Amino acid sequence: xxxxxxxxxxxxxxxxxxxxxxxxxxxxxxxxxxxxxxxxxxxxxxxxxxxxxxxxxxxxxxxxxxxxxxxxxxxxxxxxxxxxxxxxxxxxxxxxxxxxxxxxxxxxxxxxxxxxxxxxxxxxxxxxxxxxxxxxxxxxxxxxxxxxxxxxxxxxxxxxxxxxxxxxxxxxxxxxxxxxxxxxxxxxxxxxxxxxxxxxxxxxxxxxxxx
Ligand code: CTP
Numbered sequence: 541x542x543x544x545x546x547x548x549x550x551x552x553x554x555x556x557x558x559x560x561x562x563x564x565x566x567x568x569x570x571x572x573x574x575x576x577x578x579x580x581x582x583x584x585x586x587x588x589x590x591x592x593x594x595x596x597x598x599x600x601x602x603x604x605x606x607x608x609x610x611x612x613x614x615x616x617x618x619x620x621x622x623x624x625x626x627x628x629x630x631x632x633x634x635x636x637x638x639x640x641x642x643x644x645x646x647x648x649x650x651x652x653x654x655x656x657x658x659x660x661x662x663x664x665x666x667x668x669x670x671x672x673x674x675x676x677x678x679x680x681x682x683x684x685x686x687x688x689x690x691x692x693x694x695x696x697x698x699x700x701x702x703x704x705x706x707x708x709x710x711x712x713x714x715x716x717x718x719x720x721x722x723x724x725x726x727x728x729x730x731x732x733x734x735x736x737x738x739x740x741x742x743x744x745x746x747x748x749x750x751x
Contacts, residue, residue, distance in 0.1 A: 585601070609627060
């Protein structure tokens with residue numbers, strides 16, 4: 541079994557020191573990678589900038605931007621059995637990137653943006669028979685409507701919805717509370733619990749369904 545996991549945020553630079561990003565510690569993706577290695581699987585972990593050590597036994601690819609993350613995943617996607625997109629990918633990037641740090645006077649107060657590539661949707665569209673595609677949906681509200689809609693829109697088999705409205709679980713925390721959806725509807729929920737426990741639970745749910 542070979543799994544490909546994205547984790548962490550991406551950074552979309554305006555100039556060498558300034559960037560747009562999302563809040564994301566990378567902990568959930570790294571926990572899934574660690575739990576996958578424990579099961580004896582081969583793991584490619586494509587990670588944006590985070591303050592975490594590489595989990596032992598994982599092939600870690602460090603990237604900065606959404607485009608870097610897409611390219612790293614695209615070249616590994618064909619070989620994976622399961623693709624899990626946990627990363628908090630920036631949806632937009634500055635249309636122009638300066639090579640040198642811009643001064644206040646050179647900086648326009650209106651930023652022109654352009655969309656980044658949707659990694660999950662694009663690679664989901666390239667899936668071959670037998671590949672399992674899993675997305676995450678971090679939401680502050682309307683999870684039960686947004687999660688199944690995202691599952692369909694992105695061509696996933698499963699989507700893991702997590703509530704990031706509070707401070708105790710989600711983005712930067714060591715804990716998470718998730719609901720799991722597949723094409724048949726709501727398939728279960730877990731937490732609040734440590735992200736490592738959520739990771740073990742998720743792999744059990746996904747693999748049970750594969751058998
Ligand atoms: N995702 C991705 N590439 C992007 C944006 C999102 O691969 N450019 C993936 C995320 O890793 C996650 C899923 O898509 O698995 C949903 O991400 P989310 O940020 O919740 O949704 P968006 O598509 O960004 O939609 P919106 O921000 O409008 O809710």
